[in-house]
Amino acid sequence: MTTLSMGTRTWVLLNSQRALNEIIAKRAKITHERPYFPVAGGLVSKDYRLFLQKTEQWREGRRLLHQLMTGEGSKFHSSLAEESSLGLLETYLDEPNAWYAHNYRFAISIMYRIVTNTSLRKTRGELEDLQRVTSTFLTSINSSFVDFYPQISFLPKCLQFWRTRWESMGNFHYRVFRHWWSELKGAQIPESSFVRKTMLGEYKGSDDQAMYITLFILTAGSDNPRMTLNGFIMACLAWPEPIRRMRLELDSLCGADAYRLPCMDDLASAPYSSAVVKEVLRWRPTVPLIPQRVLVEDLEFEGYKFPRGTEFLVNTIAVCANGFHKADSFKPERWLDDKEGKQDDSRSNSRIEQNLWQFAFNAGRRSCVGYKLAQKELFIAFSRLAYCFDFSPAGEFNDKELNAFVPGQPFPVRITARSPAHERLIRTEAVKCDIWGS
Ligand code: HEM
Numbered sequence: 001m002t003t004l005s006m007g008t009r010t011w012v013l014l015n016s017q018r019a020l021n022e023i024i025a026k027r028a029k030i031t032h033e034r035p036y037f038p039v040a041g042g043l044v045s046k047d048y049r050l051f052l053q054k055t056e057q058w059r060e061g062r063r064l065l066h067q068l069m070t071g072e073g074s075k076f077h078s079s080l081a082e083e084s085s086l087g088l089l090e091t092y093l094d095e096p097n098a099w100y101a102h103n104y105r106f107a108i109s110i111m112y113r114i115v116t117n118t119s120l121r122k123t124r125g126e127l128e129d130l131q132r133v134t135s136t137f138l139t140s141i142n143s144s145f146v147d148f149y150p151q152i153s154f155l156p157k158c159l160q161f162w163r164t165r166w167e168s169m170g171n172f173h174y175r176v177f178r179h180w181w182s183e184l185k186g187a188q189i190p191e192s193s194f195v196r197k198t199m200l201g202e203y204k205g206s207d208d209q210a211m212y213i214t215l216f217i218l219t220a221g222s223d224n225p226r227m228t229l230n231g232f233i234m235a236c237l238a239w240p241e242p243i244r245r246m247r248l249e250l251d252s253l254c255g256a257d258a259y260r261l262p263c264m265d266d267l268a269s270a271p272y273s274s275a276v277v278k279e280v281l282r283w284r285p286t287v288p289l290i291p292q293r294v295l296v297e298d299l300e301f302e303g304y305k306f307p308r309g310t311e312f313l314v315n316t317i318a319v320c321a322n323g324f325h326k327a328d329s330f331k332p333e334r335w336l337d338d339k340e341g342k343q344d345d346s347r348s349n350s351r352i353e354q355n356l357w358q359f360a361f362n363a364g365r366r367s368c369v370g371y372k373l374a375q376k377e378l379f380i381a382f383s384r385l386a387y388c389f390d391f392s393p394a395g396e397f398n399d400k401e402l403n404a405f406v407p408g409q410p411f412p413v414r415i416t417a418r419s420p421a422h423e424r425l426i427r428t429e430a431v432k433c434d435i436w437g438s
Pocket residue numbers: 050051052062065069216217220221222224225228286287290291360361362363365366367368369370371373374
């Protein structure tokens with residue numbers, strides 16, 4: 001743990017799985033509250049973004065999202081991931097240089113179907129706008145001095161010289177959300193869908209609140225998988241040997257001659273590929289610093305005294321490195337020998353469905369609601385890409401620079417179909433894909 005004084009706030013960074021498990025998971029009752037974020041939560045989110053809301057506001061939205069992601073519909077998540085991956089494979093064939101855009105469409109088309117029961121019909125420009133909303137929102141968290149001296153946000157508005165900048169970002173987000181929302185409210189979305197039935201029907205909050213909750217699940221459920229897919233492509237460039245081993249495993253199940261695509265039913269027989277999913281999540285975590293929770297009661301923990309009001313941040317980079325041998329190396333086999341990553345996570349073994357390494361999704365009451373879907377879609381996307389394509393560098397790259405929020409290609413990659421037979425397999429299967437949109 002590391003303690004920092006940030007303006008009027010005291011931050012404690014949690015740097016290990018153990019600290020995270022003890023403080024955020026086991027003591028969730030007193031560590032799940034958020035402090036007020038005057039910039040990212042107030043000006044940029046107009047106080048509507050669930051992610052940064054205080055518990056009282058957050059609770060109802062969280063309940064709805066939890067219900068959406070774990071209810072009846074969740075049994076179709078595997079087939080949605082399989083179907084959307086067909087669009088992913090086909091667009092990798094047709095337009096390999098835009099692989100990073102396909103990664104985003106892959107994840108959002110799944111979420112869009114979950115929320116609306118329809119296929120995504122959005123242009124690349126519309127997707128880029130939505131992606132920009134997420135990246136600017138994330139980079140607005142804790143990036144202004146106002147966050148460290150929240151009291152000054154109570155100054156008269158005319159003295160708040162920082163206000164215009166963040167408000168205009170918030171207005172951009174609002175406009176993009178409204179654009180999507182007007183379609184989501186339209187007659188082409190079935191009455192039985194989550195958005196029409198729950199958010200526009202049963203939900204008692206305002207139209208703006210309903211819009212933010214719905215757009216939040218779409219964006220939260222697509223950007224992290226997008227970045228994780230980019231992390232996998234980076235692993236293909238920087239660590240070809242483990243990816244070759246993954247392909248060998250998949251060949252043993254699906255045939256080296258493109259007999260069939262890997263599918264969710266292969267999961268139990270593909271421990272190495274499952275380990276690759278875990279290792280990508282560990283090696284290049286997509287949320288390096290998880291926004292703080294505030295302690296609501298004094299806490300004494302292993303001789304340390306934390307007064308009420310202390311803020312805990314999860315330092316995911318450190319959590320993903322501490323306790324792992326040669327942490328910067330990409331070593332999926334570390335998940336197979338059952339030694340590493342196990343110190344606090346007794347569920348850890350090589351079968352992701354039972355126990356994907358949970359800490360990439362954080363712990364406690366505010367942990368990721370989409371982690372089960374994420375496990376499935378990552379397994380499907382990684383295994384099908386590794387089975388069907390060859391990846392090589394198309395220029396210089398640094399495996400620590402994933403350029404997650406840079407528009408355009410984040411690093412140079414050359415992508416080619418593995419063989420004409422693999423290309424034929426993709427073309428034959430892709431006609432079954434009705435989720436992808438254009
Ligand atoms: C690789 C994939 C993903 C990763 C690494 C990831 C990671 C995370 C992390 C670290 C958090 C923050 C938890 C906290 O504040 O304690 C989070 C929150 C969240 N994630 Fe994910 N996530 C992924 C995929 C998804 C998917 C597919 C969904 C789809 C529903 C989703 C929905 C959410 C939501 C709604 C929250 C906010 C929860 C809340 O504030 O109550 N995520 N995610």
